[in-house]
Amino acid sequence: MADSPSAKRWLPLEANPDVMNQFLWGLGVAEDEVQCFDVYGLDEELLEMVPKPVLAVLFLYPITPQSEEERIQQDSELKYSA
16 A cells, blocks of 8 residues: 555655754644754753753654664563563
8 A cells, every 4th residue: 555656655854943843834733832942962951951841852763674673572572561
């Protein structure tokens, strides 16, 4: 189904606050209510630079064969432990 000409395809999102803002606003999110910013680290001093309140954090990272293997392994471990 994913290979059919009419199938919708998701393009990778660029890890750029301006691009993310345009994407969210294009989806209909109100511009005066939501805005994306870079987070340079999880240290307390760096988190202080992020405007408040924070509604969400998006982690963007490349998917590799190794990360997919690890995800599948974690999924199966969670299924068997439940």
